[in-house]
Amino acid sequence: MADPLLSFKNQATAYPPGEAPRHVVLVDGVSVSVEKGRVLGLIGESGAGKSTIGLSAMAFGRGGVRLTGGQILLNGRDIRAAGQGDLRDLRGKEVTYVAQSAAASFNPAKKLMEQVIETSVAHGVMTKSEAEARAVSLFRQLSLPNPETIGNRYPHQVSGGQLQRVMTAMALCPKPDLVIFDEPTTALDVTTQIDVLAAIKRAIHETGVAALYITHDLAVVAQVADDILVLRHGKMVEYGTTDHIINTPKEAYTQALVSVRSIDHDEKPHAAPVLSVQNVTARYKGTNFDVLKNVTVDVAPGQTLAIVGESGSGKSTLARAITGLLPPAQGRISFAGRSLSTDLAGRTKDDLRELQMIYQMADVAMNPRQTVGTIIGRPLEFYFGLKGAEKEKRIQELLDQIEMGKGFADRYPAELSGGQKQRVCIARALAAKPKLIICDEVTSALDPLVADGILKLLLDLQARENVAYLFITHDLATVRAIADKIAVMFKGQVVRYGQKSDVLTPPFDDYTDLLLSSVPEMELGWLEKVIQTRKMESAGN
Amino acid sequence: MRLPLSAIVGLVLTGAFLFIGLFAQFIAPYPIDSAVGGVWEGPSAQYWLGTDTIGRDIVSRLIYGAQVTIFVALASSILAFSLGSFLGFFAAVRGGWIDQTLSRVVDLVMAIPSLIVALVMLSVLPLNLTVLILVMGVLDSTRVFRLSRAVAMDITVMDYVEAAKLRGEKQGWIIFREILPNALSPLVAEFGLRFIFAVLFISTLSFLGLGIQPPLTDWGGMVKENKDGLIYGKAAALMPAMAIAALAISVNLVADWILSRTSSLKGGRGG
Numbered sequence: 059m060a061d062p063l064l065s066f067k068n069q070a071t072a073y074p075p076g077e078a079p080r081h082v083v084l085v086d087g088v089s090v091s092v093e094k095g096r097v098l099g100l101i102g103e104s105g106a107g108k109s110t111i112g113l114s115a116m117a118f119g120r121g122g123v124r125l126t127g128g129q130i131l132l133n134g135r136d137i138r139a140a141g142q143g144d145l146r147d148l149r150g151k152e153v154t155y156v157a158q159s160a161a162a163s164f165n166p167a168k169k170l171m172e173q174v175i176e177t178s179v180a181h182g183v184m185t186k187s188e189a190e191a192r193a194v195s196l197f198r199q200l201s202l203p204n205p206e207t208i209g210n211r212y213p214h215q216v217s218g219g220q221l222q223r224v225m226t227a228m229a230l231c232p233k234p235d236l237v238i239f240d241e242p243t244t245a246l247d248v249t250t251q252i253d254v255l256a257a258i259k260r261a262i263h264e265t266g267v268a269a270l271y272i273t274h275d276l277a278v279v280a281q282v283a284d285d286i287l288v289l290r291h292g293k294m295v296e297y298g299t300t301d302h303i304i305n306t307p308k309e310a311y312t313q314a315l316v317s318v319r320s321i322d323h324d325e326k327p328h329a330a331p332v333l334s335v336q337n338v339t340a341r342y343k344g345t346n347f348d349v350l351k352n353v354t355v356d357v358a359p360g361q362t363l364a365i366v367g368e369s370g371s372g373k374s375t376l377a378r379a380i381t382g383l384l385p386p387a388q389g390r391i392s393f394a395g396r397s398l399s400t401d402l403a404g405r406t407k408d409d410l411r412e413l414q415m416i417y418q419m420a421d422v423a424m425n426p427r428q429t430v431g432t433i434i435g436r437p438l439e440f441y442f443g444l445k446g447a448e449k450e451k452r453i454q455e456l457l458d459q460i461e462m463g464k465g466f467a468d469r470y471p472a473e474l475s476g477g478q479k480q481r482v483c484i485a486r487a488l489a490a491k492p493k494l495i496i497c498d499e500v501t502s503a504l505d506p507l508v509a510d511g512i513l514k515l516l517l518d519l520q521a522r523e524n525v526a527y528l529f530i531t532h533d534l535a536t537v538r539a540i541a542d543k544i545a546v547m548f549k550g551q552v553v554r555y556g557q558k559s560d561v562l563t564p565p566f567d568d569y570t571d572l573l574l575s576s577v578p579e580m581e582l583g584w585l586e587k588v589i590q591t592r593k594m595e596s597a598g599n
Numbered sequence: 600m601r602l603p604l605s606a607i608v609g610l611v612l613t614g615a616f617l618f619i620g621l622f623a624q625f626i627a628p629y630p631i632d633s634a635v636g637g638v639w640e641g642p643s644a645q646y647w648l649g650t651d652t653i654g655r656d657i658v659s660r661l662i663y664g665a666q667v668t669i670f671v672a673l674a675s676s677i678l679a680f681s682l683g684s685f686l687g688f689f690a691a692v693r694g695g696w697i698d699q700t701l702s703r704v705v706d707l708v709m710a711i712p713s714l715i716v717a718l719v720m721l722s723v724l725p726l727n728l729t730v731l732i733l734v735m736g737v738l739d740s741t742r743v744f745r746l747s748r749a750v751a752m753d754i755t756v757m758d759y760v761e762a763a764k765l766r767g768e769k770q771g772w773i774i775f776r777e778i779l780p781n782a783l784s785p786l787v788a789e790f791g792l793r794f795i796f797a798v799l800f801i802s803t804l805s806f807l808g809l810g811i812q813p814p815l816t817d818w819g820g821m822v823k824e825n826k827d828g829l830i831y832g833k834a835a836a837l838m839p840a841m842a843i844a845a846l847a848i849s850v851n852l853v854a855d856w857i858l859s860r861t862s863s864l865k866g867g868r869g870g
Contacts, residue, residue: 381765382765383761383764383765402764402765405767407767410765410766410767411767413765414765415762415765417758417762419758422757422758422759423758423759423762424759425759425776425777425780425781426781427780427781428780436766437766440766440767440768486762490766
């Protein structure tokens, strides 16, 4: 075995004393190494310590984080002991970093080329013209369009997927020994994600650089990494080659991660609809562009219609049109046998009560100054006039239904975990005894295992309460888990619509094929196979 | 949580000013309006800060002045906040032409320096405390409107406000139950700052003769009464001026502390 380029030995990271939260150990006892030209995937849910380990490869800790023990060896020397001057030389030269949100990481006032070559020139690795030539060749390697001229653009003039690749070029430009990729594709659309993933993978191999690849998605890391380290609560769970982790995981936690998203659900037969959207066309005020074009879908009682598509396809706008926040320009919406007023103000209390909504970001869907009891209790009070002990009893029933038990009614949202927050939002919707709940990307902000729990809960509740879901998502694995019917949306239109089994059975139209093939699978070599066989390229490319 | 030293100093001093204002009648050694000594006597054991232009005890007048100054400033700030924040939240929640109309009216009022508007209004209207408080409150409410509209705009786009709208909640619930609790901390900090501006404003008006009228007194009026003494090297006018400065600083210290605890909104202040 060759000498490792980077190695962590019993690394520990903690908050400094005196600041809340005090002495929280973020990462403990992690020992791992990366050799030249190899890619180590770091995987775990939020709070697992992935990013903390990634950043400590540059001997850096985010605000308040301190490295308190162990060794970090880079090219054989301990960088934990290095002085500020040495660290400055090392960061951006030997080790570089690719952040999750490219849009937030670029300076919007400077041209891309200036930013891409900045570190290389500042560290004296190469002259300006050498750096520019290298940047152009990297742009080409990363399959960016017009590699010669794209550097003259400003960050807002390229797409999100392109910007992420430009950032990869920035990281590779100074010929570093190690690149840290911190969730580089998480913020991208599924269809864009695999293009960026493929580009990053190719660039890593062609430049022979070593990399740390941080992500919460095991299927993604399986495509790029040679070795995988599974982390949980700051501790190592399992460490091995990608093949070993994916195909023969030993630990129960790893096994759970590998088998995530395997919920399946038999579709229910066709039935008369509770919600029927007919020929709806909608546009935002002051624009002359239809965001929804002639959309016709319906949902049967107790069933789930999944609306699938990437960002900008009109999924959420459809939800706004149904809820009355954006009155459609044309078309009809009928609900529970009556015609719904297009405008929110024209709807009856029953219309409002029977049509509930759950949001993607549970954080901002709940008033931070209200307790869980108030949040769930308000619909009870508002729609049913419940008060006092009767209300308390019903709140507890609802909390039991979302499997949260006693003692939660007095807590504030900030005192809940991400999954619990989403459960409270579900309880708030259920409190109204709705006929239909619109679920807008309700699992996409959650860790895979937590998301699985939420999906199971939603399925349970559907069986018990006979509530219908209009489930908006970009994730086809979620669709398989929950849908009875599927509508695929692209640029404001429904391009494919029908029972789940029909929609997911070939022959596909080009867009559905792209969407289906873009969902990473827990399988080695999946990426190469997909890139070769798919019919169209993503719009964000 | 530990209080920073500046906050403790601010809280103690502000509390002391409030206490003095509240119990002026019991604390002041001499009545507000009786000439007890000679003209512009220096500080002595009998008259701690000396006497004023017609021989009244400065300490006593400062204490009664505190009562009037703080009362007027507090009342007008409370009026400004009730009016400004309600209209600001209303404009943010309703949007459209309501927001446009309110915002343009506020722009119009703010375009003219408030001192000039106040002088014009006060020279036309009868001069009494109620009118003074109303004029100051309404003029100041334009600035509160700006801030609360901006804060509420950030909150109205939150999903929980949308959820309340979809539930069918009335405007009142959305403003008082969803928005207000989340807008409170920047507004409380702003209240301290607006209170100081009200103190300075009432002092300015009194100095110009359009504020508090005799026999009542306030600090600005006391500076005016004694300003001629400065020519003869008499320090009487400096005492109320220092009281104004001390009150402004101590309230500011408290406001800064509150503001530093509410990280989100540090801008939005100003004259």
